[in-house]
Amino acid sequence: MAKKCKCECPECMPEWLATFGDLMSLLLCFFVLLLSMSSMDAxxxxxxxxxxxxxxxxxxxxxxxxxxxxKGTPSTESPIPKNISQMAKEVSQVVKEFNELKQQKMGGSAVSMQEAEEGLIVHLPADISFKPGTAEIYNEDSILFLKRIALIIKTLPPEVQVQIRGFTDNTPLPKTSPYQDNWELSGARALSVVRYLIKFRVAPKKLSFAGYGEYHPVTTNATDEGKKKNRKVDIIFFDQKNVAKNGKKIRKSILDIKK
Structure with a gap:
């Protein structure tokens, strides 16, 4: 009986390598399909x-x-403090309803809302609340709007403060105006809003006001449309603790620079 010859064939590749190769082939097909269905954006x-x-x-x-x-999962971090962010929906609803009501009656400028690092800002155009050169709120709808804002302010925790800021354009006031200049007018308008909030039982210690006059425009004063945007009163909700914390950081930075 002849002796069986030993096979001289080379050893086969490991079994896992075949599975790995199949996987790579599938991935390649996947990429081809993906690229064929989408735009070639790098x-x-x-x-x-x-x-x-x-x-x-x-x-x-x-x-x-x-x-x-x-485009991915939105960040859970908000540009404004959490306690203010929670009531932003309530303010947004009040702003929406006021704008719908005003649009039905007279149209024109609309109240807007903005989330900023310093807090929640409500922009109230001066044209819908004040007559030119005056600081008395004449519009009953604007007064009702402030009343609803006051109801929200009263529910806020103690650390949340509200500041009212007045702004004007650079148009000189008429000589008959009771105010010396735009700076004084902007402060008077801000104070007028504060007075109404206090009238609607907001604690005075939660409120403050400031007048910026014509010196902080949001756009150019060269056009009528730009001037219209610059005439406004801002209602700002901010966390006092957050402001104090940021103030400490700024002071520390200044001291570090001096060293």
Missing amino acids: KKIEEAIGSLQGSMGILSGGTITKNSLK
């Missing part, structure tokens, strides 16, 4: 590759672009 491709690399654990994670931060 940032989007970079984000997709980086996401898959990180989740598969095969390669290091990709670059996260600013675009992906905007």
Whole structure:
């Protein structure tokens, strides 16, 4: 009986390598389909590759672009303090209802709301509340609006304060005006709003006011439309603790610079 010859064939590759190869083929097909269905945007491709690399654990994670931060899961951090952010919906509803009511009656400028780092800001156009050169609120709807804002202020925690800021354009006041200049007029308008809030039983210790006159315009005073935007009263909700904390940081920075 002849002796069986030993097979001289090379050893096969490890079994796991075949599975790995199939996986790579599937990933390649996936990318081909993905690219065929989407626009060839370099940032989007970079984000997709980086996401898959990180989740598969095969390669290091990709670059996260600013675009992906905007379109991804929204950040839980708000630009305004949490206790103010919670009541922003209530203020937003009051602003919306006031604008709808005003649009039905007379149209024109609308009240707007803005979330900023310093707090929640409600922009009240001067044209819908004050007559030119005066600081008395003549519009009953504006007074009703302040009454509803006052109801919200009264529910706020003690650390939340409200400041009223008056602004004007650079048009000189007529000689018959009881105010010396725009600076004085802006302060008087802010104080007028404060008076109404106090009348609606907001604690005076929660309120403050300031007049900025024509010196902090939001846009140009060269056009009538720009002047209209610059004439306003802002109602600002801010956390006093947050302001104090930021003040300490600023003072510390100044001391560090001096050292």
